[in-house]
Amino acid sequence: MTRIWLINPNTTRAMTSTIEACARAVAGAGVQVVGVTSDFGPPSIESHYDEAMSVPGLLAAIRRGEDAGVDGYVIACFGDPGLDAARELAAGPVIGIAEAAMHTASHLGRGFSVVTTLGRTIGRAEELAERYGMSRFCRGFHACEIPVLDLETDPTALKLVTEACREAIEQDGSDAVVLGCAGMADMCAHITEEIGVPVVDGVTAATLTVQSLVTMGLRTSKRGEYAAPPAKVYVEKA
Template sequence: MRIRVINPNTTASMTAAIEEAARAVAAPGTLVEGITPTMGPASIESHYDEALSVPGVLAEIARGEAEGVDGYVIACFGDPGLDAARELARGPVLGIAEAAMHSASHLGRGFSVVTTLSRTAGRAADLAERYGMDRFCLGIHACEIPVLELEDPKARTVIADACRDAIHADNSDAIVLGCAGMADLCEWLTEEIGVPVVDGVAAATLTVQSLITMGLRKSGRGEFAAPPPKHYTGLLAEFSTDGQEAHS
């Protein structure tokens, strides 16, 4: 079984940490590959960043399909390009926000999300509603640490404090980490704050692995059928689905 964990940003050190988190939970015999796209933003902290990360994600999905990959994880809490990726892929594709929220909903009456910057909280709230998780999502809290500063050793203390504050403010039973760059803190945070802390990278990897193990693949009907053949031009020429090279 081959699972590709795609980091939608282009920071290789973050991809390495994400890959390690995914491999830590994968079953023996499951090959997990962390992928850094060749195009996209260094980090994703705005709608603009998210939109421009999607072509790189889709290029990696297309490459994976050509190479026989069985399933994919999109390792950014905004779940960028998830619907389009599901159109391209034959196997399951999971976003980490989707997987983390569903996993946390099994652990108590409700959870809090702790994310990076407050400007990303609206996107997390939109996803909670989309996934039917707004009943369980009791609050969304920012630690105000930019994504590329999460690797600073001092960040973990700030994140832990934000998690404690969220638990008390929301009376929640679990924490969902709102960024793939926090994946390596999951076990430490669980011990530190005394409630379950859910990392979406691990949750999505295990969900994809389980679906493949059960022999389940994406439905090829309707909305998530392969996109219709179409010609693209300019910078998007390589994304044409009609089998012809496009020219601007």
Template sequence: MRILVVNPNTTASMTATIGACAARVTDAEVVAVNPSMGPASIESHYDEALAVPGLLAEIGRGERDGAQGTVVACFGDPGLDAAREIAIGPVVGIAEAAMHVATLLGRTFAVVTTLSRTIGTAHDLVSRYGFTDRCVAIRACDIPVLDLELPGSDARRVVTELCREVVERDGADVVVLGCAGMADFCAEVSATIGVPVVDGVAAAVKLVESLIALGLTTSRRDEYAPPPAKPYSGPLQPFERRVGPVPVGSI
């Protein structure tokens, strides 16, 4: 079994950390990649929009190379619907995976994310996935994504204390880490604060692994049918649709 884990930003060191965290929870072959084009981190709607073409190209390439399922390793779940349209195998975003898993572990959960400007997106995802009545708080540590892995960074302590706060003040039974760059913190934070802490990367890998084992993938009825063939122009011409379930281009 081969699982593709796509970090939609272009920071290779973060991809390596994400890939290592994914590999620890599965016996499947994990292939962790990032696009060669796009933002270095995803911290705005603009970043997210411009990350999607590279993400889709990597999914097409990964499936041609034998991947049987895909994880979108960014907490905003960018391009998830488009990815499901083009991918043959199942595609799971780390935010949806983490939230679903959190509801299996307690009555309530809270999300601890990076910058405050991403809180609105997290609220939108909570609503989309149907967990508005289960999510008691979304808090930001206000540490930029790329600063999470800086040598000497205080990120782990800050994230841990914020996780403790949402448990003690907001009544969260479970904490969801709201950034793929926090994946390496998970076990340490959980041991410190004494409640389950869910890393979306690990959760998504296990869900994709299960869907592959069950022989299940995205329904092709209506909305998630392959997008209709049509001309594309300019720099996006390599993404033009022809016959088949994956992008023709290999940007």
């Protein structure tokens, strides 16, 4: 039995349930995916501040997972918060959803568009695209200006995101779309059908990437940069 933890680094449990369902729908036989909600931190991640403050809760979840012998992890926020630190802590592979989604979309055509929630998060997405070598495939970043938690509650959200995707591929001349928020995972099938090009959701893409790595026995290299961090006594917050 392969065990994958899908960590939602915000504290909103409803969102964890949604993405857990999406991940389970694609996981292979003999693979158990568990959605894990961060114990503390921001209810949604919509700024560099939110992202930075989400990382300790995420890392605490990774520590719990290591104690439990988990095989691999997905970080389910499109900013891929804490990815490097998580790779130091975990023995198995750790994949961010932006990482997985962009790599996946690069297999489907010459270029893709990213459609995300708030425009202020685009800088981070651009930075990740560069880090992963995916800038050459990213033809544009587009924001719907829908707050993350409204994706589930706003009845117009699905339509707005769909239209943003449609405009993005026209404007950018793209072959595919990457959804730029874990909260859009359950919209993926609908949008694909509506706009007629491949639409990539990072939650499922990352789950299958972790599953594949575990199947091949591949894990983060511990040869240098990602070796376990030196043990230290930290000063706790008062």
